[in-house]
Amino acid sequence: SMPDSTMIYVTHDQVEAMTLATRIVVLANKGIAQVGAPLELYERPNGEFVAQFIGSPAMNLLPGEVVRTGQQTTVRMDGGGMAVSHYPTTQADMGRKVNVGVRPEDFLEVAEGATYIFEGKVNITEALGEVTLLYFDKVAGGEPVIGKLPGIHADLRGKQVKLGAVPEKVHIFADGQSLLYR
Numbered sequence: 001s002m003p004d005s006t007m008i009y010v011t012h013d014q015v016e017a018m019t020l021a022t023r024i025v026v027l028a029n030k031g032i033a034q035v036g037a038p039l040e041l042y043e044r045p046n047g048e049f050v051a052q053f054i055g056s057p058a059m060n061l062l063p064g065e066v067v068r069t070g071q072q073t074t075v076r077m078d079g080g081g082m083a084v085s086h087y088p089t090t091q092a093d094m095g096r097k098v099n100v101g102v103r104p105e106d107f108l109e110v111a112e113g114a115t116y117i118f119e120g121k122v123n124i125t126e127a128l129g130e131v132t133l134l135y136f137d138k139v140a141g142g143e144p145v146i147g148k149l150p151g152i153h154a155d156l157r158g159k160q161v162k163l164g165a166v167p168e169k170v171h172i173f174a175d176g177q178s179l180l181y182r
Helices: 014-020 038-043 048-053
Strands: 024-028 031-036 060-068 073-077 082-085 097-102 118-127 131-138 144-150 160-164 171-174
Touching: 014 038, 024 038, 024 048, 031 038, 031 048, 048 060, 048 097, 048 171, 060 082, 060 144, 073 097, 082 097, 118 144
Parallel strands: none
Antiparallel strands: 024 031, 060 073, 060 097, 073 082, 097 171, 118 131, 118 160, 131 144
């Protein structure tokens, strides 16, 4: 084959796209949702569609309201708890209804008294050895929340668990679009 040839490969399998592609074009609603390198789309999706399409299991989206703006943004979660994101916001964003996005693998179990983004009862644990998937009750009629914690956590089934995340891993979307791309 030619060394400099370009190949376009169409797939609905996002894992395949992530592993094969140097650049991914995500198509949605009769147009292009986002173009970028696989990790760029994973780390900085420009909207909820790309955020949930790239990554498996999909990114969790949890509703809240902006309560502090600036270089970092604080969101008061509808389900209790607070999320701090490295996404910058302006005074105009104060009180804005948003969805906080956290990938399952970016959740951390937090201790009592620590700041948390999500709290819920673990319905199912799926032990994969290296990681354990935690499936929580559905939130506000949406998708079940999923956490992916390193190691083995068989004891968490049926327990109330609080999850947090570092600000660098907390995404904020308003009206489906990332606040990072404005």
